Amino acid sequence: MISMFLNWLKPWRTLKPSTEAVISKRPYLSVHPNFLSLEECSHFIQLAQDKLQPSIFAQTGDWENKAFVHARTSSGFSFKEHDADPTLSAISERIAHLTQTRVAQGEPFHLLHYNIGQEYKPHYDYFDPAQENADFYLQHGGQRLGSFLIYLSDVEQGGETTFPKLKIKIKPQRGLAVFFRNLKPDNSLEPRALHGAAPVIAGEKWSVTRWIRLNDYYEPPFPS
Numbered sequence: 001m002i003s004m005f006l007n008w009l010k011p012w013r014t015l016k017p018s019t020e021a022v023i024s025k026r027p028y029l030s031v032h033p034n035f036l037s038l039e040e041c042s043h044f045i046q047l048a049q050d051k052l053q054p055s056i057f058a059q060t061g062d063w064e065n066k067a068f069v070h071a072r073t074s075s076g077f078s079f080k081e082h083d084a085d086p087t088l089s090a091i092s093e094r095i096a097h098l099t100q101t102r103v104a105q106g107e108p109f110h111l112l113h114y115n116i117g118q119e120y121k122p123h124y125d126y127f128d129p130a131q132e133n134a135d136f137y138l139q140h141g142g143q144r145l146g147s148f149l150i151y152l153s154d155v156e157q158g159g160e161t162t163f164p165k166l167k168i169k170i171k172p173q174r175g176l177a178v179f180f181r182n183l184k185p186d187n188s189l190e191p192r193a194l195h196g197a198a199p200v201i202a203g204e205k206w207s208v209t210r211w212i213r214l215n216d217y218y219e220p221p222f223p224s
Contacts, residue, residue, distance in 0.1 A: 014160065014169040017176060024166055027193040028146075028181040031170065032098065035177035036091070041152040043087050044208050048077040048111045055112065055120075073118040074197075079109040080219070095148050095210055099179060104216040105141065111152075114159060114197065114205040122164050122196035125211060126182040126189055140220040141213035143187065148210045149178045156203030165192045172205055187214065 017031040052075040151172040160169040
């Protein structure tokens with residue numbers, strides 16, 4: 001209880017990384033400026049901008065009803081055939097090398113677009129085993145070991161990636177990559193990996209995420 005109160009008192013830090021750095025060891029959190037070039041960022045956006053759909057909270061497991069939740073107000077697109085695109089395939093290789101994982105452990109890239117006022121409230125990327133339908137997700141590659149987030153655009157104001165338990169905000173910068181682990185070193189769930197996307201105040205925000213599983217990932221047969 002005392003540690004929670006002290007964390008509440010601790011001021012937030014807003015980071016604008018200019019060099020590669022490890023920001024936190026628990027959870028492991030690192031930043032990588034200029035991971036993508038301007039052309040690569042534009043390529044992602046061009047591939048997805050005509051295919052965006054309102055985001056759903058996939059972790060509910062409610063694929064039959066595809067329930068929308070107020071926690072996530074962006075629009076998005078998942079690249080089902082990312083390996084068919086040479087540019088995306090090359091980026092997948094670079095992510096695997098940097099995170100010391102295999103390309104096969106990565107889920108398809110998931111792109112998000114936020115307009116003014118849109119946000120993603122604090123949440124976890126891992127699957128809570130106590131959650132309904134968690135087994136459905138876990139059987140297709142195991143738990144989400146880590147999250148690799150890349151900003152595809154600058155944001156005029158707002159849109160920071162927030163880590164409430166670390167009191168850290170990361171300002172979006174085009175090409176900047178953020179990698180953090182969702183699990184502890186023993187692969188148990190890491191509660192300090194709570195994170196969110198602050199509301200965009202001015203401009204718009206484009207980002208893409210690749211979730212990395214403990215084992216090789218394969219696409220589950222979602223209902224149409």
